[in-house]
Amino acid sequence: MCGTDSSGSSGPYNGTSGHPVARGSNPYQPVADAISNVHRFKIIESTLREGEQFANAYFDTTNKIKIAKALDEFGVDYIELTSPAASEQSRLDCVAICQLGLKAKILTHVRCDMRDAQLAVDTGVNGLDIVIGTSSFLREHSHGKDMVYITKAALEVIEFVKSKGLEVRFSSEDSFRSDLVDLLSLYSTVDKAGVNRVGIADTVGCASPRQVYDLVRTLRGVVSCDIETHFHDDTGCAIANAYCALEAGATHVDTSVLGIGERNGITPLGGLMARMVVTSPDYVKSKYKLRMIKEIEDMVAEAVQVNTPFNNPITGFCAFTHKAGIHAKAILNNPSTYEILNPEDFGLTRYVHFASRLTGWNAVKTRVGQLGLSMTDDQVKQVTAKIKAMADVRPIAIDDADSIIRSFHLTLQNGNHAQNGAANAVHKEVAA
Numbered sequence: 001m002c003g004t005d006s007s008g009s010s011g012p013y014n015g016t017s018g019h020p021v022a023r024g025s026n027p028y029q030p031v032a033d034a035i036s037n038v039h040r041f042k043i044i045e046s047t048l049r050e051g052e053q054f055a056n057a058y059f060d061t062t063n064k065i066k067i068a069k070a071l072d073e074f075g076v077d078y079i080e081l082t083s084p085a086a087s088e089q090s091r092l093d094c095v096a097i098c099q100l101g102l103k104a105k106i107l108t109h110v111r112c113d114m115r116d117a118q119l120a121v122d123t124g125v126n127g128l129d130i131v132i133g134t135s136s137f138l139r140e141h142s143h144g145k146d147m148v149y150i151t152k153a154a155l156e157v158i159e160f161v162k163s164k165g166l167e168v169r170f171s172s173e174d175s176f177r178s179d180l181v182d183l184l185s186l187y188s189t190v191d192k193a194g195v196n197r198v199g200i201a202d203t204v205g206c207a208s209p210r211q212v213y214d215l216v217r218t219l220r221g222v223v224s225c226d227i228e229t230h231f232h233d234d235t236g237c238a239i240a241n242a243y244c245a246l247e248a249g250a251t252h253v254d255t256s257v258l259g260i261g262e263r264n265g266i267t268p269l270g271g272l273m274a275r276m277v278v279t280s281p282d283y284v285k286s287k288y289k290l291r292m293i294k295e296i297e298d299m300v301a302e303a304v305q306v307n308t309p310f311n312n313p314i315t316g317f318c319a320f321t322h323k324a325g326i327h328a329k330a331i332l333n334n335p336s337t338y339e340i341l342n343p344e345d346f347g348l349t350r351y352v353h354f355a356s357r358l359t360g361w362n363a364v365k366t367r368v369g370q371l372g373l374s375m376t377d378d379q380v381k382q383v384t385a386k387i388k389a390m391a392d393v394r395p396i397a398i399d400d401a402d403s404i405i406r407s408f409h410l411t412l413q414n415g416n417h418a419q420n421g422a423a424n425a426v427h428k429e430v431a432a
Helices: 061-074 088-098 114-121 136-141 147-163 180-192 209-220 238-247 269-279 281-287 290-304 325-333 361-370 377-393 398-431
Strands: 002-004 042-045 078-081 105-111 127-133 167-173 197-202 226-231 252-255 350-352
Touching: 042 269, 061 078, 061 088, 061 290, 078 088, 088 105, 105 114, 105 167, 114 127, 114 147, 127 147, 127 197, 147 167, 147 180, 167 180, 167 226, 180 197, 180 209, 197 209, 209 226, 209 238, 226 238, 238 252, 238 269, 252 269, 269 281, 269 290, 325 350, 325 361, 361 377, 361 398, 377 398
Parallel strands: 042 078, 042 252, 078 105, 105 127, 127 167, 167 197, 197 226, 226 252
Antiparallel strands: 002 350
8 A cells, every 4th residue: 555645634625626625615514403513512432331331341440541531632521431339449440530630521320229329429420320211121121110200210319419519411211212202201301300411322223313313303392401312333323323413403422432332332432523523624623632533442442352443434444545546546636536534634644555456557656656766657557557467366465566566667777778788889889
């Protein structure tokens, strides 16, 4: 692969010049809607809560503090921690992170239960995220409580948390399989009780973007508080669902690094940034240190012993790699032709793959220059044909293609030397 310099753009590329699009003329701007929050959303980062539920996850205190500090530096608004009721070490870790003095607010996620709430308040967190299942599945097979009990318990815990001067969010669990009338009635009640946020959770990852938009838009007309959203990725819709929720009036999105969490996890932090920087480049770049995404993902990937997927947004091995000849030519002329994201914004570099049967001579020409060699366009086309011929026989690596280029160049030089030698001999004979 041959690296090429980034264009230096600091936002969505202009379709003709490769320069940043002027503010207000972003071609990727969503349709104007006063209820949309795509330009003013907040992130509740849940790697240290939801992420702990990932199959491979085990974060010791040192790792938790390291991750929390990195997320804080990146610019997340909130960091959500595992409930102190989960274990004694979870409680101690919660206390330790609360004492770091981070800019991000520290939350912990607890059941709608007074014992959990009391334990959490004593750790020093800035707020509690209260949750209880509301779908018929969870009411029957999990906690076994009816809506009357749920409402009463919610009001009791909310009143207690508010009396301590802390933020409080109340969320249903399995929202998209819950009865709509039950949901709206419950949300309306807790809104009047003074919660800071109500939460919608697609706990099993069953929702589609259209369902998300409809529910959030409906809820926006019922409550005056903020709306938090939590989307699992079982059906591959987590990022799209989070975006649609913001369009419909949600204010907060739960994320985790690399999307780790229960089963397939939730909305990934990096993936959400990729989506939002296209829509809201000024807001995203002014608020979040995008160049830290790879560092944070590498840190978490190492901690949970996984590799970053090849097609991971932004940081995947292939994220900014271009291979087909027609793509390579256009990218070399203007990166905006086949890139919606600018790798430079994330501290990364694009690559043009030239060691394959799909390569074009423009990519090879760039590589010739990088190797410090000189060839005419016709000569580059000849060596490109040799590379493609070899790649038709077997897979070739960058070193293989470089060897073909260097060998061809050497042949050209030897030919030139032979021609020069013959010419010199002729001149000597004429002179004699």
